[in-house]
Amino acid sequence: MKAVVVEQYAAIDQIELKLVARPAVTPGSVLVRVQAVGIGFVDGLKVQGRYQTKDPLPFIPGTEFAGVIEAVGDGVAEYAAGMAVMGMARSGALAEAIVVPAEAVSRLPDGVSPEEGASFRANYLTAYYALTERTTLRQGEIMLVLGAAGGVGTAAIQIGKLRGARVIAAASTAPKRDFALRLGADAVIDYTQPDWRDTFKTLTEGHGADVVFDPVGGPISVDAFRSIAWNGRHIVVGFAAGSIPALPFNLPLLKGGSLLGVDLAQVPRREPAAFQRCMADLYRLLGNRELKPAIESVFALEDFRAAFKTLAGREALGKVVVTIAP
Template sequence: MKAVLCREYGPASTLRVETVPDPRPGPGQVLLRVEACGVNFPDTLIIEGRYQQKPPMPFVPGGEVCGVVTAQGEGVSEPAIGARVAAVITYGGFAEAVAVDAAKAVPVPPGVSPEAAAALGLAYGTVLHALEDRGALVAGETLLVLGASGGVGMAAIQLGKILGARVIAAASSAEKLEACRGAGADGLVDYSAEGWREQLRSLTEGRGPDVIFDPVGSPYTEPALRSIAWRGRYLVVGFAAGEIPRLPLNLVLLKNCAVTGVFYGEFTRREPAANRALLSRLFGWVAEGRLRPAVSQCYPLEGAAEALEALAGRRATGKLVLLTHAARPG
């Protein structure tokens, strides 16, 4: 099979597509013929050795896949051979085949495309876990999304609306904000402009957002936290800006607010049944037409480095997905 290999830590340009032996499913696993794999910010970290998990070299990056079951390991009866499933994994997805734990494989309903299914796992799974489980967002509240034009940000806009929130999107250019408006944002804030907190204050009638979804980090974290509503919840999702912010904790005291971590990958490992239920809800919303994953561009496996560079450079709007030869038309 063909796979994207990381043989040493470094930038995406060091990745190569090579022919390697097909994997075999171990006990409790199934083998997938990969049709699509989502491209995510953790992929940019794992190939540089900056992620929490460090796979043994060489390894295949890629943490969310959709594919068809072609073989079952010992002790596995479900999912059945021939079933289309999606799974969130740590690495291994940028390939034509991958072995995954059967317990992580979630059935993909009819009518949901492979690229849509591959876009749901990490971005939309992270967001739903963050907004409901960690942020306790309820209908009628105001949600501020930082980095709103990226894949996770777009997911936060869409799911915030499904959960009944008023969503304010923050991004760094007019073009990105227009994409956020198209995704359903009720209000827009350009946080590259001076005085962006005043924009936010005006949009919330001086009250501030109830929940802040932050996958970006410094330099936006402290100004956003200063703007949060009384009893607000600040969700720490990631640090795409590259720097981990240091917060003055007196702000947390003064606003009687909570700063809450969101580690979706560990949630999937510690609470697999809860995660399967979460992903099943997402797939159900897609099948019903309530949710349309914001996939902006698809690449072949050979385009993995280009996709990762676009993501790391914050040039991507929406989700990026790799398609294998099996999944591409023609």
């Protein structure tokens, strides 16, 4: 089968599409013919060996996928060949087939495309857990979303609106800001402008942000913390800007503010009950079409390098998806 194979940590131009052996189903697992793979910022870091944990070489990148079950292993009763599923693994998705434990997949709801299924779990679980478990975003509160046109930013916009918040989306280009407005943001800000905090202050009538949703990092994060309301909460979910900011400790004191972190990889192990609650809610919201992944950038498997470059160049609107089979 065809698969993207990382034989050494390197830039994406040095990674190749290869023919490898098709995986065999094992007890307790399912073999899925992959139709679509959602690519995230973390995937690009893993390929280069720059993520906080490294996959042993060689490996097939890609964590989120959707497809059709081809075979089930001994002991698997809840799935059967022919079922459409969506799932998430540590790696291995950028291939024509993947074997994962049965608990790593769930049924793809009726009316949900493979592209949407492959774009859902990581971003929406991150945003939903952050805004319902790590803190509680309340109706009428103001939420500032940084990096609002990216995969997790668009998820935060949609979930924020579902929870009745006023969502102000910060993005660096006019097309990204227009995209955020189409997704339901109440207002937008160009955070590349030196006076963006003044604009934000005007938009909030001096109140500031009750919640800052921050997948960006870098200097903009400290500026955003300076703009939170009294008792505001700043949620850190990533560092797409490439640098980790240092927060002056006097700011939380002056603002009565909280800095909260979300590491999705640890949630199932450390908070299994919260994980199950969030997944059940999200699965219902996806099935009801109350949440719909925003997908603008779709690439064929043979064009996987372009998918990674779109992410690295911060050119993507919504989730980046690689399609593998019809």
